[in-house]
Amino acid sequence: MELLVETAYREEVENLTSWCQHNNLHLNVSKTKELIVDYRKQQGEGHAPIAINGTTVERVSSFRFLGVHITDDLTWTLHTTTITKKAPQLFFLRRLRRFKMDSRILCNFYRCTIESILTGCITAWYGSCTDLNRKALQRVVKTAENITRTELPSMEDLYSQRLRKKSLRIIKDPHHPSHKLFCLLPSGRHYRSILTKTNRVRDSFIPQAIRLLNT
Structure with missing residues (x-):
């Protein structure tokens, strides 16, 4: 069964390569990465590397796709750590407050520059986050609340709203x-x-x- 699954996977890669060639599309192998998610307790000898047009595809343990950092164990610590590090945008929020900007302007700035980063593709990853990950995200929201002096929706509420809307x-x-x-x-x-x-x-x-x- 395992052999059949891997064979089908390699056939799909060959089909993709052939489709690109027939449609005059250049497949940049140097930017193509392979990530394997395997939860088997006994993984055997592992998978042979994939080759496209004679070039071996680099195998990675994580990669960034549409702004989301995906890892081979499908945990989200790397992603949440990365997006919370973008919280320095809070510096500009503080500067706007010092300039005595209206709270509505502060909230709009927060939603556009901070909340949009924190909630990118949130329906795909937030449900599987650890409590530690969620607390780290909520700390950013809490800091923004203190700066804007306005009650902001929690990460949990934003997740529920978007989950319902998407479903x-x-x-x-x-x-x-x-x-x-x-x-x-x-x-x-x-x-x-x-x-x-x-x-x-x-x-x-x-x-x-x-x-x-x-x-």
């Missing part, structure tokens, strides 16, 4: 790949829960969204 958008779109995973029970009031055996799956987007909608 409802999927439910309304029958062509979305995840649409069929939101299945109503015969009562028509609640969605069928997805059976999960690990916390990793339980804390992922679909199970979290279904629990939120059912409550």
Whole structure:
């Protein structure tokens, strides 16, 4: 079974390479990375490296995709640490306050320059964050509250709002790949829960969204 899965994976890479060639697209192998997520207790001899057009693809333990730092163990400490380090934007928020800017301007600046960074793709990763990660994120929000002297939505509230909004958008779109995973029970009031055996799956987007909608 393992051999079949790896063979299919390599075939997909070959198909992608062929598609790029036939459509006059240049595939930059030097910027292409391979990341393997493998939770098996016994991983055997490991996977042979992938080669594209005779060039071996670099294998990495983490990479940045659309602003999100993804690691091979699918934990989010690296991502949360990285985005909280961008909190120096708080320096400019303090400067605006010293210039006696209106609180509305301070809040708009916070939402545009800080909150937008903290919540980028939040529905994909926040549910699997550790308590330590969440506390680090919330400290940034708390500091911004002290500067703006305005109550700001917590990270938990922002996550819930966006989780609900995204899941409802999927439910309304029958062509979305995840649409069929939101299945109503015969009562028509609640969605069928997805059976999960690990916390990793339980804390992922679909199970979290279904629990939120059912409550």
